[in-house]
Amino acid sequence: MALDHAILVSLLEKPGSGYELARRFERSIGYFWTATHQQIYRVLKRMEGEGLLAVRDVPQQGRPDKKEYSVAAPGRAALSLWLHEPIEPESMRHDLAVKIRGAAFDDPAALVREVERHHQVHSDRLAHYLAGERRDFTGPEAPAPLDAGQELQHVVLRGGIAYERMTIAWLDDVLATLHRLGATPPSA
Amino acid sequence: MALDHAILVSLLEKPGSGYELARRFERSIGYFWTATHQQIYRVLKRMEGEGLLAVRDVPQQGRPDKKEYSVAAPGRAALSLWLHEPIEPESMRHDLAVKIRGAAFDDPAALVREVERHHQVHSDRLAHYLAGERRDFTGPEAPAPLDAGQELQHVVLRGGIAYERMTIAWLDDVLATLHRLGATPPSA
DNA sequence: CGCCCCATGTAATTTGTTACATGATTGT
DNA sequence: ACAATCATGTAACAAATTACATGGGGCG
The missing domain is CATH 1.10.287 (Helix Hairpins)
Known part of the structure; x- marks a missing residue:
């Protein structure tokens, strides 16, 4: 379940909305990890429920309001845990x-x-x-x-x-x- | 659904059982495409049902019998079709x-x-x-x-x-x- | 006796994909 | 008027992962 961790890293680098994350996954992060907005919204909701992320409602003028996610303390801890456990050298789909x-x-x-x-x-x-x-x-x-x-x-x-x-x-x-x-x- | 095609190619190169395919996916083919035996058995069954593959029961002594799969004519046609349509340059999971x-x-x-x-x-x-x-x-x-x-x-x-x-x-x-x-x- | 190889599968769960849905604003 | 961008989601479906399950044979 590494999409979780990719999201944690991205939100630590800079908090943002689901939409913004989806855009990042099309550019910088997306070059070594892909995810669509549907996936991201689902995971964000779950991670918020697990207390890994904090949400803040950001009203905007001229644009729909957005929910800005940031990493909560347990999220940081979860990332740290993952960083310390070994992962499999990746397999390809070529x-x-x-x-x-x-x-x-x-x-x-x-x-x-x-x-x-x-x-x-x-x-x-x-x-x-x-x-x-x-x-x-x-x-x-x-x-x-x-x-x-x-x-x-x-x-x-x-x-x-x-x-x-x-x-x-x-x-x-x-x-x-x-x-x-x-x-x-x-x-x- | 490219596991289908990877299986077709592998069986064209050499017919074999689900178990043998699983082994190949751990070695040669597996270096650019991974699949576990559970996945392979499921797909083989489906592809046989679709008429893409032919099965032959091979009794063995000292070993469990095996089902040897080979590519049927419609399977070859399906592969050819896929070869002629463009695919997305692959995305990574790094x-x-x-x-x-x-x-x-x-x-x-x-x-x-x-x-x-x-x-x-x-x-x-x-x-x-x-x-x-x-x-x-x-x-x-x-x-x-x-x-x-x-x-x-x-x-x-x-x-x-x-x-x-x-x-x-x-x-x-x-x-x-x-x-x-x-x-x-x-x-x- | 225990472990690995051969050989096949089922079941449950988690991920990922595709399609659909809404609605305001900005630019052409 | 039409398309694109921002912003959020639901629903259905396909695929992948993980765990469980069985059973004989050979090797140390």
């Missing part, structure tokens, strides 16, 4: 790899467009990460001595950057392989 | 990244052991992948001209290798960062 192996039983050439599309998506993500890195950590606007929280956010971002670069290079490899198979007619 | 950002609100040094443990797991996986690559693709025992299926399996394996190398390098970066934070007392 659809594209399944498709590539499946292509052996169909037409490999038909995958080229799909792979190119993924290549584009990952290139865009990389550009986005790099822009964020310049903005928040390495650019002239960034705070000179970073505090612990910023250092940790930066190292996570570097992980995202490394992941995208690796993926792009691999997709190039996949494309080259597909082209090689296309050049050599599949008669084997 | 617990460790959540932990790292969470560590800012706890003791970052406490994460060192956890990160080292992950480092070990990924190093082991890399070694295992490399051994598999030598055995099946680059070693002297491997078939000299690989067919299309083998080329595709190889490029997927290269992806796994690239992923593990990237992850190991990143975990080194994480460890260095954690040590740097430990060296500089968190007074900021």
